[in-house]
Amino acid sequence: MEYDLATQDLSEVNQALQNAEGGKFSLLNPQGKHALACGLMHKNQVSIKGHAGYYVAGMNQNADIVVEGNAGSGCAENMMSGTVTVQGDASQYAGATAHGGLLVIKGSAAARCGISMKGVDIVVGGNVGHMSGFMAQAGRLVVLGDAGADLGDSIYEAKIYVRGTVTSLGADCIEKPMQDSHRAELQGLLDQAGLVAEVNDFKRYGSSRKLYNFNVNHLGEY
Amino acid sequence: MNTRTYPREAAAFDAYTRSEIRRAAATGIYDIRGGGAKRRVPNFDDLVFLGASMSRYPLEGYREKCTTEVILGSRFAKKPITLKTPITIAGMSFGSLSAQAKEALGRGASAVGTSTTTGDGGMTPEERGHSETLVYQLLPSRYGMNPDDLRKADAIEIVVGQGAKPGGGGMLLGQKISERVAGMRCLPEGVDQRSACRHPDWTGPDDLEIKIRELREITAWQKPIYVKVGAARPFYDTTLAVKAGADVVVVDGMQGGTAATQEVFIEHVGIPTLAAVREAVRALQELDMHRTVQLIVSGGIRNGADVAKALAMGADAVAIGTAALIALGDNDPKWEDEYQKLGATAGAYDDWHEGQDPAGITTQDPELAKRFDAELGGKRLANYLNVLTMEVQTLARANGKSHIHNLEPEDLAALTVEAAAMAGVPLAGTSWIPGT
Ligand SMILES: Cc1cc2nc3c(=O)[nH]c(=O)nc-3n(C[C@H](O)[C@H](O)[C@H](O)COP(=O)(O)O)c2cc1C
Numbered sequence: 001m002e003y004d005l006a007t008q009d010l011s012e013v014n015q016a017l018q019n020a021e022g023g024k025f026s027l028l029n030p031q032g033k034h035a036l037a038c039g040l041m042h043k044n045q046v047s048i049k050g051h052a053g054y055y056v057a058g059m060n061q062n063a064d065i066v067v068e069g070n071a072g073s074g075c076a077e078n079m080m081s082g083t084v085t086v087q088g089d090a091s092q093y094a095g096a097t098a099h100g101g102l103l104v105i106k107g108s109a110a111a112r113c114g115i116s117m118k119g120v121d122i123v124v125g126g127n128v129g130h131m132s133g134f135m136a137q138a139g140r141l142v143v144l145g146d147a148g149a150d151l152g153d154s155i156y157e158a159k160i161y162v163r164g165t166v167t168s169l170g171a172d173c174i175e176k177p178m179q180d181s182h183r184a185e186l187q188g189l190l191d192q193a194g195l196v197a198e199v200n201d202f203k204r205y206g207s208s209r210k211l212y213n214f215n216v217n218h219l220g221e222y
Numbered sequence: 223m224n225t226r227t228y229p230r231e232a233a234a235f236d237a238y239t240r241s242e243i244r245r246a247a248a249t250g251i252y253d254i255r256g257g258g259a260k261r262r263v264p265n266f267d268d269l270v271f272l273g274a275s276m277s278r279y280p281l282e283g284y285r286e287k288c289t290t291e292v293i294l295g296s297r298f299a300k301k302p303i304t305l306k307t308p309i310t311i312a313g314m315s316f317g318s319l320s321a322q323a324k325e326a327l328g329r330g331a332s333a334v335g336t337s338t339t340t341g342d343g344g345m346t347p348e349e350r351g352h353s354e355t356l357v358y359q360l361l362p363s364r365y366g367m368n369p370d371d372l373r374k375a376d377a378i379e380i381v382v383g384q385g386a387k388p389g390g391g392g393m394l395l396g397q398k399i400s401e402r403v404a405g406m407r408c409l410p411e412g413v414d415q416r417s418a419c420r421h422p423d424w425t426g427p428d429d430l431e432i433k434i435r436e437l438r439e440i441t442a443w444q445k446p447i448y449v450k451v452g453a454a455r456p457f458y459d460t461t462l463a464v465k466a467g468a469d470v471v472v473v474d475g476m477q478g479g480t481a482a483t484q485e486v487f488i489e490h491v492g493i494p495t496l497a498a499v500r501e502a503v504r505a506l507q508e509l510d511m512h513r514t515v516q517l518i519v520s521g522g523i524r525n526g527a528d529v530a531k532a533l534a535m536g537a538d539a540v541a542i543g544t545a546a547l548i549a550l551g552d553n554d555p556k557w558e559d560e561y562q563k564l565g566a567t568a569g570a571y572d573d574w575h576e577g578q579d580p581a582g583i584t585t586q587d588p589e590l591a592k593r594f595d596a597e598l599g600g601k602r603l604a605n606y607l608n609v610l611t612m613e614v615q616t617l618a619r620a621n622g623k624s625h626i627h628n629l630e631p632e633d634l635a636a637l638t639v640e641a642a643a644m645a646g647v648p649l650a651g652t653s654w655i656p657g658t
Pocket of ligand 1: 312
């Protein structure tokens, strides 16, 4: 089924997608519109044929959504489940606060990718901008390219894997040893994302858990 | 002859100030506490109603109707909410409060036909189940945020800030992070939980406008969307919230309570509620949006007089936090022995973040929480809310008003020059409004 956003009302299209169960949909002429295919609840397949604006696939549940172009700020924000794939690049705060599901960005993601993530898996084919994984609580962030400054600042229990260089690590984020279980987990994520890379080329980062309980001796790190 | 003068404390270094200096010197950490600003600031007590006289006719108490119904969210929402009284319960998180206390807030509010609000930490089934009208907060932390609860809510409140700490995030200390609280927030048990001070996926009013659109798309344009700001720059913040598409603006003054914030933040950031109301109303009037976008005011509201004065200045409704907790039994003298053991006294106990509340309200300790009876608490809150509503009606009738929203600044006079300037009403006995 096709919807043409050049002529059809965005709210009507979103409501049709939210109510559909088990369908296949194409959204034509997205023209960078905001809040495309957000709040989906059921197992549907949605292809967005072009660039999307802010909050595409926001709060997604169960649906498999593909953006055949670039995505604006906050794509798949607070996603709960399902998959969101961006064929191009994603702007700031991709996957912000998302609780579950898989977000794949084939290109690069800008600043604060995975900010406050709460269980989602995010795989980025290119680079991520500064402050990615800021206050990341749970879930996994995989970066095949490089990571900008202050990666994983104030991170909690989320795991970060980066293949390229990391400009700098944020407060309380440290490199951790890669064990077999991590290599297996990483391989699984790459497979799910349909991206090819050698797991031995990645480094793992996570929390040193020093800032978990306030301690006045750590004042300089805040 | 005694040549010594009487011992004299420096006004600047009073006993409290000295105790704080000693505390800081001993611990090396700032003081964190609950509650709102404790010092006196210009407030609604500095205003009086004029009442009826030769040129204004009063309405008969108990006989002539004075309606209190309020509709919120009529600007864009397909399903605005209707409240029977203009007094709502402010957002207080499950985590800072026990599940029983949250349930009691829902019970009390529902009994009198008003709304209650979730908080930082998400929506609990107890709270949803016992609240006829529930406002769901979208906070920077997004703890517990999910689209199912968003759709279960009757309205959505985007929290930009709180009056106790405009520009500040939150901190729930590890002691209060029980398994349930931790699970709802997707964090390990026992760690300090910092709530971010900025939203993770928008910055500034232009982005907020798009964010509000997204929330409306997700909820099929049904729910009223509130934007809550701490009283910092209420004229501009209200203007920008309206521009961003809010149905309702909530302005929380510096007296507003918090679950846990640095003392220095509570007492020194933000402006008094009295000053904020006037500015927020002026913004709505200049945009020709007064009564189209509704205004809820909070921060230090205690009685029907405070409510009536806020309404007369142009607010559509008020929200209460601290007063609701007191109605439930917070700081009740019956726990005096235990307050003493905690180094406090009934009326001054504010270490809510430590989770040792003798009244069982601001705690996650199951033993303490058991002391609190949600059903009884709900009844007490309902009684209190009924008293406030009747007090507002009394004052409205005295000023000849058949609906509480007919109260107006013309019904007010100020007792101090400061209050006259802030509220924009004349100093009593004069026609002088400083600054006009
Ligand atoms: C225990 C407690 C917890 C609070 N938690 C929140 C919260 O989670 N989100 C929020 O926006 N405001 C929170 N507040 C602030 C209230 O929503 C409200 O702005 C304030 O209590 C109003 O002032 P009052 O306490 O003087 O009535 C909290 C206040 C208290 C006392």
